[in-house]
Amino acid sequence: MRWAAAATGLLMLTGTLMLAAPAAATADGTAADPVEAVTDRLVQHGRSETGAASAADEPRVSVTRSSEGWAFGTAVLATEPGSARMPQGWLFVAEHKDDGWQVAFEGQEEFAALSERAPVVEEAEKPLFAQQDGRQPDARESVTGQPGTMAGGDFRTGMALPTTVGAGTVMTSGPHGWGGYEHPWSSLDFAGGDQVVRAAREGTAYTMCTGWIRVIHDRGYATDYYHLWDNISTNGGWVGSGAYLGYTGTDVTCGGAAYGRHVHFGLRQNSQYVAVAGHNLGKWVIYNGASAYQGSALHGSHRVYAGGVLHNYGALGLTQAVVDANGGGSLNKRTGPGTGYAVAGSVADGATVSIACSSNGTSHTGRYGTTSLWNRLTDGTWVSDAFLWTGVNGPINGWC
Template identity: 70%
Template sequence: MLGRTGPRLRRIGAAAALLTLVGALSLGAPGGVAADERPAPTLTDAVTERLLERGGAAVGTAAAGDTPRVAVTRSAGDWAFGTAVLATEPGSDRMPHGWLFLAERTRGEWRVALEGEEGFAEISGRSPLVGDRERPLFAQQGGAQQGGAQQAGAQQDGSGEVGAYANGDMRTGMALPTTVGADTVMTSGPHGWSGSAAPWSSLDFAGGDEVVRAARQGTAYTMCRGWVRVVHDRGYTTDYYHLWSNISANGTWVGAGAFLGYTGTDVTCGGAAYGRHVHFGLMQNGSYVGLAGHNLGKWVIENGAAAYQGSALHGSRRVYAGGALYNYGALGLTQGVVDTGGGTSVNRRTGPGTGYPVAGSAADGATVSVACSANGTAHTGRYGTTSLWNRLTDGTWVSDAYLWTGVNGPVNGWC
C-alpha cells in the first residue's frame, strides 16, 4: 500500500552520529600482532560485539546474518548512549531487534551494557548522559524478569513455553496504543514480535483515526525510522513499528496518549507489513514477554489456539482478532474491572461476605477502585475460586471472584 512517508530523522545533538558496521567483529589478533598489542575496540566495535551476543541469545543463529546498526545519540568524554539494532531485510518474515545501550570507557576500553542487563541499571545511575526522568526508569531495566517460570500467575504463551512475569503481577497501567474514546481494530491477536515464535508479545492495530499513541507515560526513543520505543515504569517497555511520520525522540518525555506517529507500512529496519497498522510489542526488563493475562486499558488479552488468533476481554465481553476494541483509557493500578461471567451485574455488600446486606450493584465491565481487601465467603468466577473480598473506595464490598485486577491477591493491601 502506498502512503505517507515519515520525515527524515533529525540528528539529535551535536555529538550524535550514525555508525553502521556490517558483520561480526573478529576476535582474533591480526597476523603477526600479539593479542596484547592489538588496538582496543572502538565504541562502535564494542557495541556491535555486545549487540551480536545479545541478538544471538534472543534470536538464535539467524541473528548472525542481520545487519548491526549502532547509533550514538549522546556522548561526552568517556560516556556514550544510543541505540543498537539488528536490522533484517525489508520484506523479510523476521522483524528487527534492538536495545538502548550505555557505554563507559575505562582504561581505554569501552564497557557496554544493553537495556535489560544488570550493567545497564548500574551504569545509568552514574552516567552524566542519563536525564533525571530516565534514571529511575533505567534503574528498573536491569536483569531478567522477576520470579520463576513456574510461579503462580505464569501464562502459557501458546507454544508450550511458560512466560515468567513479575511474581504474577500482570498490571501494566497502560491503555490501548490508540486514541482514548474511539474504536480501533485488533487485526491480529497475540503473536511473536517476529512472527509465530514465542513469546506471543505483540498485537496489530489498525483503523479508527490511524493515530498511534503512547500506551503509558515514559521516555521515548526512535530506534529507526518507523520504530519508536517507550520506556515505562515497573520495568515495562512498549514498541511501536511500521509507523508513518513518527516522532524523532532521544529520551523525550511523553505522557500517556502522546502522539507517536500514524499506522503505516514502514520497514526501514526490516520485516514486512501487508497493510497499514501498528505492530505493538510488550517488553519487560529488555525482553519481549507474552501479552496473555496482561491488560491494555480495560481489556485483558488472551491467547488463541495459534499465533495471530486470540481475543480481548472487557468484563465478560469477548472480542476476537479482527474485531473492534473501544479504548476506555488506562486501568489504575488499584482498580479492577467487573467480570460477572456473563451476568449483568454483581452485588455490592456492606461487608466481606454474602451474610452482609446488599448495598447496590456493579455492572459487568464497570471500573471500580479498591481501598483494601479482606477474607470472607468463597466464590468462583472466571479466574478461579477465592475467599478474597475487595472493599471499594465507596465503602462497599465485592468478591474478588468477579473482578479483574491483575493480581492474585490484594491489589491495595489488607484492611
C-alpha cells in the same frame, strides 16, 4: 494484517548516525571509538539473547549522546526489508576505560549500574533503567503458549491501548511473537480508527529507527511500536500516556514486512519481550488463541476476537478493577465482606471500580476461580474478588 511489502528510506535517528564502518583501533587492538565497540558486541549479543544476527543482518549503531569517556544510544540489528524476520534492538551505555570500551545493553545487569553513573543518562531515565536489568519472573511463556506465572503473578500494566482513548480500533491480529509465530507471543496488531498511534503509558521514548519507537515505562515494562509513518524523533524525551508517536503504517526501514497499514505493538518486561496474554490494556484482558495471530480480548464479560473492534477505555489504575459478572448483568455490592451482609446497590458488568482495601469473607466462584477474598470499594461497599479483574491473585491495596 501484520507485515508489509517494501522497504523505504534511510535510517534516521536522533543524534549522529553511525553505521558499522571500520574504525581505528588503539595500539593494543581495542576499539578506539564507541561505535566500533558497540558494533562488535551487538552481533554477539543478538545471537545470545534472541538467536538473531544472521549473516544478512545489518548492525546499525547510533550514538545519540556523548560526554568525555561516555556514550549512549541505540543498537539495532536490521533485517532485510520484506523478510519474515523482524529487527531486534537495544539501548546501550558505554564507558571508556584503559582497556577499551565497556558496553552494556538493556537486559544486562551492567546496564543499570552503568546508567546510574553515566553523565549521558538523564535523571528521569535512571530509575526506569534500574528496573531494566534482565531479571525475569519464574515462568516465561511455556511452549504451550500459556502465560503461567509471567510477570511474577502481577499482570497490572497501567496501560491503555496504543490508540486514542475513547475511540475504537481493530485488533487485526491477536497475540503473536515480535517476529511472527515464535514464543513468547508478545505482540498485537492494531489498525483503523483515526490511525493515530499513542503511548500506552507514560515513560521515556526512543527512536530505534525510522518507523520504530520504544517507550520505557515504570515497573520494568517497555512497549515497542513498529511500522509507523510520520513517527516522532526522540532521544529519551518524556511522553505522557496517550502522547502521539506516529500514524499506523507499513514502514520497514529496519526490516521485516507489513501487509496492510497497522501498528505492530510489542510488550516488554525487564528488557525482554514477554507474553501479552493475561495483561490488561485499555481495560481489556488479552487472551491467546489456538495459534499465533488468533486470540481475543475481554472487557468484563464482553469478548472480542481478533479482527474485531476494541474500544479504548483508557488505563486501569493499579488499585482499580474491572467488574466481570461472568455472563453480563450486574454485581451486587454489600455492606460487608460476605453475602450475609445487606445489599447496598449494584455495579454493572464492565464497570471500573476503585479498591480501598481487602478482607476475607464468604467464598465464591467466578471466571478466574474460587476465592474468599472481598474488596472494600472507595465508596465503602464490598464486592467479591471472584467477579473482578485486578491483575493479581490477592489484595491490591492492602488488607482492611
